[in-house]
Amino acid sequence: MSQNKEYEKELKQVMFTDQQQLKTKIISKLRKPSIKYDYNKKRLSIFELDRKFKEENLRCITCSDYFQKFTLTFCGHSFCYLCIFEHLLKSHKCPSCLTTIKGLQFIYCKTIDGFIQSQVVISSQKNNEQYLSRKKDLKVWKAKKKIQTFNIGDLVDILDTEHIWCVGKILNIIQKKKENQILVHYEGWNKVYDECISIQSPRLSSKGLFTNRKDILLYQPSFNQNTMQNYIRQLEHQQTQQTSLLNYLIFQQQNQNQNYIMAIESADRSTLSNLLSLVIYIREMSNDQNS
Ligand SMILES: [Zn+2]
Ligand SMILES: [Zn+2]
Structure with missing residues (x-):
């Protein structure tokens, strides 16, 4: 009997009157001053890092x-x-x-x-x-x-796979469930390059925003205005402070059953110009012979 009373006394000691009392007891044990100090120091160092x-x-x-x-x-x-x-x-x-x-x-x-x-x-x-x-x-x-409205026959600026802005013509508008697409023809290029592209694509722009600029990479039409198939393209290579230029002469050749592109690279633009005029001359000669 007396032993039971002893237990009861002990139990009363460990029992708290309410939950709040229990919480304060436990938290005060956890928050020892040293831990608090370390915690604040860590916090400060994180803010230091953040500022840097x-x-x-x-x-x-x-x-x-x-x-x-x-x-x-x-x-x-x-x-x-x-x-x-x-x-x-x-x-x-x-x-x-x-x-x-x-x-x-x-x-x-x-x-x-x-x-x-x-x-x-x-x-x-x-x-x-x-x-x-x-x-x-x-x-x-x-x-x-942003292109405001899309109509068949309208011209737009379109970025090609070589990352050069070109003039494109809308040939068709294709209704899609998610977003409409347009069929675009690259002006001056063969129809094999015609492309379906989403009207939301960042590769589209209102006409002239890029193709009217003189300070960016663009295809240069050859001096033979009848054939837009040959292009001299200039690519810029920026290396530190120096700017060196490389020119490409791009031929587009189309036969009945094949279509290919050839590019000749040279640092000298006039060499390519001479080469281009030679190619055009040879083509005209062979056209004359064929006809
Ligand atoms: Zn990088
Ligand atoms: Zn910036």
Whole structure:
């Protein structure tokens, strides 16, 4: 009997009057002053890292400003969307590692965009105003590039598989469940290159936005205006400070049952011009003989 009473007494001691009492007891045990100190130190060091990261890694190497629509290339380098887009109009090399980039296959990240915007907002009013004005510029550019209506026979700018902007003609509009497609003919090129492309594709643009520019890579029509089949193309190779140019003479030859393209590379444009006139001369001679 007396032993039972002893137990009861012990039980009462370990029982708490309510849950709150139990919680405070346990938490006070867990939060020893030393642990709290370590925790705060760790927190501070994370913020330190965060500050360094923001300054060094959130800027585009092309414009030195904060990323505007963060865009990742397949070689793993990040730029503002407009910076890499504009750069690829003039060169096909990544500005960071010189890997050849063709097409517009990029990865975007809304989380990083949101993070940058939140950091810029708190950094300074000037930074914030600049960021917002560049955001507006991107919006205006997108609106200019967007094709308002698609009609058969209309001309558009279209980026070909060589990443060169060309003039295209809409031959047909194809209704699709998800998004409509258009059948485009590359003006001046053989119909074997005709292509079906989604109307949402970034490879489409309103006519002239790119093909009217003189400062970007474009196909140069040959001086023989009757045949648009031969082109001299100039490609830019940017290496550090120097800019060297390489020219390509591109022949497109079509027979009844085959179609092929040949490209001759040379640093000397006049050699290619002479070669081109020779080829045209030979073709005209053989045409005369055949007729
Ligand atoms: Zn940039
Ligand atoms: Zn790269």
